Amino acid sequence: MKILAALSGGVDSAVAAARLVEAGHEVTGVHLALSRNPELYRSGSRGCCSLADANDARRAADVLGIPFYVWDFSERFAEDVVADFVAEYAAGRTPNPCLRCNEKIKFAAVLERGIALGFDAVATGHYARLERWRDGASLHRAAEPDKDQSYVLGVLDAAQLDRCAFPLGDVAAKPILRKEAAERGLLVADKPDSHDICFIPTGDTAGFLNDRLGTRSGDVVDAEGEVVGAHAGHHQFTVGQRHGLHLSVPASDGRPRYVLGIDPVANTVRVGPKEALRVRSITGIRPTWTQGAQTGSWRGLVQVRAHGEAMPATITAAADGIEIELDQPAFGIAPGQAAVHYDGDRVVGSATIAATAA
Amino acid sequence: MTTRSYLDHAASSPLRPQALVAMGTALETAGNPSSLHASGRGARQLLEEARESLAACLGAKPAEVVFTSGGTEANNLALLGGGRPGTAVAISAVEHPSVDGVRGRREDVRVLPVTASGHLDVTAARALLDDRVGLVSVQWVNNETGAVQPVGEVVRLGHGIGARVHSDAVQALGHVEVDFEASGLDLMTVSAHKLGGPVGIGALVVRRGVEVVPSGFGGGQEARLRSGTVPVALAVGFAAAARLAMAELAAESARLAVLRDRLIAGAVAAGGVANTLTPCGPAIVNVTFPGVRADDLLLLLDAAGIDASTGSACTAGVHQPSEVLLAMGRTLADAGASLRFSFGPGTTEADVDHVLAVLPDAVTRARAAA
Numbered sequence: 001m002k003i004l005a006a007l008s009g010g011v012d013s014a015v016a017a018a019r020l021v022e023a024g025h026e027v028t029g030v031h032l033a034l035s036r037n038p039e040l041y042r043s044g045s046r047g048c049c050s051l052a053d054a055n056d057a058r059r060a061a062d063v064l065g066i067p068f069y070v071w072d073f074s075e076r077f078a079e080d081v082v083a084d085f086v087a088e089y090a091a092g093r094t095p096n097p098c099l100r101c102n103e104k105i106k107f108a109a110v111l112e113r114g115i116a117l118g119f120d121a122v123a124t125g126h127y128a129r130l131e132r133w134r135d136g137a138s139l140h141r142a143a144e145p146d147k148d149q150s151y152v153l154g155v156l157d158a159a160q161l162d163r164c165a166f167p168l169g170d171v172a173a174k175p176i177l178r179k180e181a182a183e184r185g186l187l188v189a190d191k192p193d194s195h196d197i198c199f200i201p202t203g204d205t206a207g208f209l210n211d212r213l214g215t216r217s218g219d220v221v222d223a224e225g226e227v228v229g230a231h232a233g234h235h236q237f238t239v240g241q242r243h244g245l246h247l248s249v250p251a252s253d254g255r256p257r258y259v260l261g262i263d264p265v266a267n268t269v270r271v272g273p274k275e276a277l278r279v280r281s282i283t284g285i286r287p288t289w290t291q292g293a294q295t296g297s298w299r300g301l302v303q304v305r306a307h308g309e310a311m312p313a314t315i316t317a318a319a320d321g322i323e324i325e326l327d328q329p330a331f332g333i334a335p336g337q338a339a340v341h342y343d344g345d346r347v348v349g350s351a352t353i354a355a356t357a358a
Numbered sequence: 359m360t361t362r363s364y365l366d367h368a369a370s371s372p373l374r375p376q377a378l379v380a381m382g383t384a385l386e387t388a389g390n391p392s393s394l395h396a397s398g399r400g401a402r403q404l405l406e407e408a409r410e411s412l413a414a415c416l417g418a419k420p421a422e423v424v425f426t427s428g429g430t431e432a433n434n435l436a437l438l439g440g441g442r443p444g445t446a447v448a449i450s451a452v453e454h455p456s457v458d459g460v461r462g463r464r465e466d467v468r469v470l471p472v473t474a475s476g477h478l479d480v481t482a483a484r485a486l487l488d489d490r491v492g493l494v495s496v497q498w499v500n501n502e503t504g505a506v507q508p509v510g511e512v513v514r515l516g517h518g519i520g521a522r523v524h525s526d527a528v529q530a531l532g533h534v535e536v537d538f539e540a541s542g543l544d545l546m547t548v549s550a551h552k553l554g555g556p557v558g559i560g561a562l563v564v565r566r567g568v569e570v571v572p573s574g575f576g577g578g579q580e581a582r583l584r585s586g587t588v589p590v591a592l593a594v595g596f597a598a599a600a601r602l603a604m605a606e607l608a609a610e611s612a613r614l615a616v617l618r619d620r621l622i623a624g625a626v627a628a629g630g631v632a633n634t635l636t637p638c639g640p641a642i643v644n645v646t647f648p649g650v651r652a653d654d655l656l657l658l659l660d661a662a663g664i665d666a667s668t669g670s671a672c673t674a675g676v677h678q679p680s681e682v683l684l685a686m687g688r689t690l691a692d693a694g695a696s697l698r699f700s701f702g703p704g705t706t707e708a709d710v711d712h713v714l715a716v717l718p719d720a721v722t723r724a725r726a727a728a
Binding site: 028033067069070071072112113114116117118 | 653654656657658660661676677723724726727
């Protein structure tokens with residue numbers, strides 16, 4: 001197959017491309033330039049769009065002996081990922097930009113461009129397994145649970161998965177992958193993993209949002225609507241957050257308080273005790289399906305954050321979304337995050353969390 | 359397709375075998391050409407022979423040839439130190455970045471516009487030039503489009519206002535007739551690897567009596583203008599390549615002009631719009647393919663065994679729209695949808711046929727991907 005391998009400059013995507021080359025595919029490396037003002041260097045695990053990363057990706061392609069190009073998707077990224085990220089926070093929600101990037105950029109804009117240029121598939125260094133069937137593919141958790149990234153791929157549909165390759169799904173442990181990289185002469189074998197949001201290299205999400213949304217002071221209220229503090233912008237908070245609330249009125253029972261909800265119109269942040277964060281039902285909108293839409297009701301496992309646990313639940317298809325009833329209550333589920341649901345280790349689909357109830 | 363078609367000679371032309379042989383011999387010669395002992399004299403003799411030989415190729419006197427690390431350094435020397443002190447500089451709107459960059463380094467830089475064909479707009483230029491301008495710099499042949507600029511006219515205009523005149527002749531040497539003495543220029547830049555010499559050496563030709571202020575300091579080599587030990591073997595390779603290029607000039611420029619016209623006609627038939635317009639050199643073809651990303655077309659041609667170029671600068675590997683084409687009045691979209699093919703001694707009719715066989719399908723695909 002002719003495969004377009006996305007090379008981030010990190011060790012995972014480099015080994016993914018190397019495995020495809022060894023399997024006999026015709027591989028072309030492409031580095032996505034996503035930042036409009038790339039940093040020269042990356043410091044530690046922060047960020048992933050620096051010029052040094054582009055150079056690391058190029059050197060990996062050199063070692064593998066494959067063609068390499070840089071594709072500028074900075075405009076699409078600014079519109080579809082960064083602007084959406086800011087708008088979601090402005091609306092009082094907590095978005096996941098990595099899912100959004102996979103959905104709109106890596107496995108949409110990049111994939112479409114690659115297909116039009118004659119490639120059969122796009123490969124990345126995500127840790128997930130893809131099982132191919134005669135009439136499509138199914139997406140599964142990676143062999144190594146700690147590295148599993150099937151959650152951030154849960155937004156992909158059947159047509160996208162049909163054109164994907166995830167060569168690292170069977171990697172047993174990260175040190176093994178690093179060893180494999182070193183054996184292949186890849187210079188990024190020891191490069192630290194990236195963790196933060198790539199377009200906020202400082203890690204200061206609140207500051208990033210302040211720069212774009214400004215600061216607007218508002219009230220922090222308790223469950224009864226009493227003002228217990230002040231804030232400088234509701235976008236600086238996330239449901240379930242405990243630290244950094246700076247409350248002026250102590251809780252009557254002296255117990256810690258958490259962010260329960262955000263009202264973007266009134267610009268208030270509601271706080272209360274942990275048990276008020278208890279969630280049993282989740283309403284999901286904008287559903288996606290890895291192998292076509294399901295109907296009716298079924299049992300499954302639901303995951304609501306990147307490294308969260310898989311929670312047993314009953315899932316019901318609704319008019320334009322899904323309803324999730326968790327077997328056991330969960331705490332601090334933020335609207336805007338994705339609920340990805342599984343059948344065992346197989347990803348069935350995803351939805352954006354719109355509302356939760358106890 | 360088993361053999362690649364290398365059509366990027368304007369970026370760097372492969373080393374001529376004769377230059378390699380000459381350099382091999384020179385590299386085995388010990389000594390610093392500035393030393394006074396026998397070894398030093400041996401090195402100096404090779405260097406001066408190279409200088410004399412190159413000067414003859416350029417229509418210059420040996421003492422007028424100042425070796426530099428390449429075209430960029432020579433252009434920098436001319437633009438930073440070649441004007442009358444404290445005066446304005448005038449450059450064309452389509453200069454190479456090593457000239458154009460003076461916009462960020464000197465205060466009064468006047469940009470002389472070009473016409474839609476990429477040639478200096480002489481009437482507009484005349485209106486922008488006055489006696490406060492101490493240096494006029496207009497390239498001989500454009501590196502992206504191949505447009506030949508009216509150097510004689512520029513010299514008359516520049517000298518008419520008492521300014522010195524410099525021309526970046528990097529893409530001219532070896533492709534069109536270049537005679538420094540006859541040109542009337544005060545300063546001229548040339549580079550070795552664009553005509554099959556080694557990378558890493560160029561020269562600034564400085565008319566006798568013209569003072570240039572050095573940009574750096576050191577041992578005062580190269581007429582006190584460019585300090586640093588002169589790489590004798592590179593100079594020898596430069597001279598060897600230049601001699602061959604001069605000997606072949608008439609025949610090669612006629613041969614390549616036929617290939618140029620053939621490629622332009624075929625590219626236009628594949629939906630392209632030519633940006634290489636007369637008068638132009640024989641070795642560069644620039645075509646816009648409306649509705650494509652130049653990057654995508656490059657990828658497809660690369661996969662089909664063709665080395666072409668966008669001709670303009672990259673930032674972190676991301677192709678930027680061509681400033682040259684923008685200066686010619688092209689839209690941002692068209693300036694990012696253009697390719698450059700450039701020829702050299704090894705270029706054959708088969709290379710052009712190869713491009714023309716691949717181009718229609720590649721353009722269709724690239725349009726679909728845009």
